[in-house]
Amino acid sequence: MSQEHNMRRVTAIRNGTVIDHIPAGHGMRVLEMLGINKRSSVPVSMVMNVPSKKMGTKDIIKVEDRELTQDELNRLALVAPDAHVAIIRAYSVAEKLTIELGDEIVNVVRCTFSNCITTNPREPLAHRLKIVARVPLELRCHYCGRPQDLDELVNNVI
Amino acid sequence: MPGLITMDDLSNEEILSILDDAQRLLPVAEGRTYLPLLQGKILGNLFFEPSTRTRMSFETAMKRLGGDVVNLGDVKTSSVVKGETLFDTIQMVDGYTDIIAMRHPRQGAAQYAQDAARVPILNGGDGAGHHPTQTMLDLFTIQQAHGRLDGLKVILAGDLRYGRTVHSLSHALTRFGCELILASPSLLKMPPEIVADLNAHGAKVTETEDLLGSIETADVVYMTRIQKERFADEDEYAKVAGAYKLHASNLDGAKEDMIIMHPLPRVDEIHPSVDQTRHARYFEQAFNGVVARMALLCRLLDVEVPADIGGGA
Numbered sequence: 001m002s003q004e005h006n007m008r009r010v011t012a013i014r015n016g017t018v019i020d021h022i023p024a025g026h027g028m029r030v031l032e033m034l035g036i037n038k039r040s041s042v043p044v045s046m047v048m049n050v051p052s053k054k055m056g057t058k059d060i061i062k063v064e065d066r067e068l069t070q071d072e073l074n075r076l077a078l079v080a081p082d083a084h085v086a087i088i089r090a091y092s093v094a095e096k097l098t099i100e101l102g103d104e105i106v107n108v109v110r111c112t113f114s115n116c117i118t119t120n121p122r123e124p125l126a127h128r129l130k131i132v133a134r135v136p137l138e139l140r141c142h143y144c145g146r147p148q149d150l151d152e153l154v155n156n157v158i
Numbered sequence: 159m160p161g162l163i164t165m166d167d168l169s170n171e172e173i174l175s176i177l178d179d180a181q182r183l184l185p186v187a188e189g190r191t192y193l194p195l196l197q198g199k200i201l202g203n204l205f206f207e208p209s210t211r212t213r214m215s216f217e218t219a220m221k222r223l224g225g226d227v228v229n230l231g232d233v234k235t236s237s238v239v240k241g242e243t244l245f246d247t248i249q250m251v252d253g254y255t256d257i258i259a260m261r262h263p264r265q266g267a268a269q270y271a272q273d274a275a276r277v278p279i280l281n282g283g284d285g286a287g288h289h290p291t292q293t294m295l296d297l298f299t300i301q302q303a304h305g306r307l308d309g310l311k312v313i314l315a316g317d318l319r320y321g322r323t324v325h326s327l328s329h330a331l332t333r334f335g336c337e338l339i340l341a342s343p344s345l346l347k348m349p350p351e352i353v354a355d356l357n358a359h360g361a362k363v364t365e366t367e368d369l370l371g372s373i374e375t376a377d378v379v380y381m382t383r384i385q386k387e388r389f390a391d392e393d394e395y396a397k398v399a400g401a402y403k404l405h406a407s408n409l410d411g412a413k414e415d416m417i418i419m420h421p422l423p424r425v426d427e428i429h430p431s432v433d434q435t436r437h438a439r440y441f442e443q444a445f446n447g448v449v450a451r452m453a454l455l456c457r458l459l460d461v462e463v464p465a466d467i468g469g470g471a
Contacts (some may be wrong), residue, residue, distance in 0.1 A: 111266075113265065115263075115264055115265050115285050115286070116264065116265055116266050117244060117262070117264040117265065117266040117267040117270045117284075118266065118270070119264075120243065120244075120264075122241075122243050123243050123244060123245055123270070124243065124245050125245060125270060125273055125274060141266060142266075142269065143265075143266030143267075143269045143270050143273075144264075144265035144266030144269075144284075144285070144287060145164070145265075145266065145287065145288075146265070146351070147351045
């Protein structure tokens with residue numbers, strides 16, 4: 001099934017953001033991490049488990065009338081590090097963005113270790129996870145040094 | 159150098175140089191020479207959980223060098239009980255002192271404090287995390303006994319899961335090319351991420367439940383306390399803890415210069431009969447806490463320890 005066919009499963013958007021190459025089944029998590037939920041007023045379309053040459057299957061999200069910022073997209077590094085992002089203006093791709101995984105993920109998720117100093121919600125310093133390996137992704141808390149379980153981590157989104 | 163949170167904050171050269179300073183400071187630590195290198199400096203002792211040796215040795219170290227100490231005191235009567243954050247406590251003490259020694263029940267608290275403070279933080283233990291000042295005195299004790307740190311065979315025994323002293327020490331020893339035998343009950347094994355780190359350094363590491371099997375070839379046996387509360391019931395504790403007790407009769411085949419260490423307090427894991435053997439070093443080790451911390455306080459406060467102190471070091 002062609003790429004073009006996949007994209008047409010939902011109608012083309014006039015203005016907004018298309019996030020492609022999301023690992024299959026992670027689409028909902030991507031929406032959560034972007035803070036797109038019931039309270040959002042913009043139209044959002046999502047297709048799940050569509051065939052992909054590169055990934056086998058994948059999810060795709062289209063968010064209308066909202067251009068996601070690079071900072072917002074970088075939050076997705078945990079769940080969809082290889083996602084392709086296109087900003088659409090007047091039905092055309094105006095910009096292509098890639099998710100940038102820096103050396104640290106700051107104030108996106110909380111450390112999963114129950115005895116970490118950062119579990120006190122009143123402590124004001126930033127939540128910081130260091131990237132120790134990129135493929136596969138391995139993270140450790142900057143403060144307590146504990147390795148992070150990625151499946152558990154996505155439940156700790158700030 | 160901002161502070162000492164984990165042993166990764168020190169290079170091998172820095173470790174050896176601080177141990178050299180400690181060696182020269184021995185007559186000062188023993189009270190034979192007065193050397194007020196830290197006169198006018200104030201140490202803030204922030205112990206959010208109980209400590210005897212670490213807190214007292216920091217205080218002694220500072221006072222032997224002519225410095226002064228302010229204490230947080232009992233956590234139960236401080237602002238902490240009113241819900242003050244660590245961040246706020248550090249902001250306050252940071253303004254009162256030149257350097258802070260801290261112990262905290264939460265892992266990562268020392269790094270957090272360092273990020274919040276302008277003065278250097280000396281990590282005196284953070285949860286089950288790190289205890290690098292203990293490691294420095296342990297390394298000093300090992301070097302005193304063997305004249306070197308490299309290439310030794312060291313058994314770390316007991317509670318390796320929650321024991322922060324062995325977490326920091328194992329990292330440092332493997333950096334000096336020591337071979338490690340990790341002897342513990344399966345429930346209290348060294349955390350896998352630490353074993354992975356040690357292996358990544360190319361260290362020879364063996365995990366076993368058998369403490370006594372390796373004693374004859376060891377240069378150092380480092381015992382730790384197995385805590386009753388780690389076990390579901392007392393019977394299981396008694397069964398497991400029994401396999402990690404040393405008696406003088408276990409040491410018959412040991413190398414002549416093998417030393418037995420323990421961060422103390424001990425309960426039953428080293429029988430008093432061991433105290434009289436040539437292998438026992440744990441009381442000297444506890445004393446070395448003063449001299450190692452003196453050297454660390456000088457280094458972190460950027461005060462040079464003179465090459466010649468006198469007093470017969």
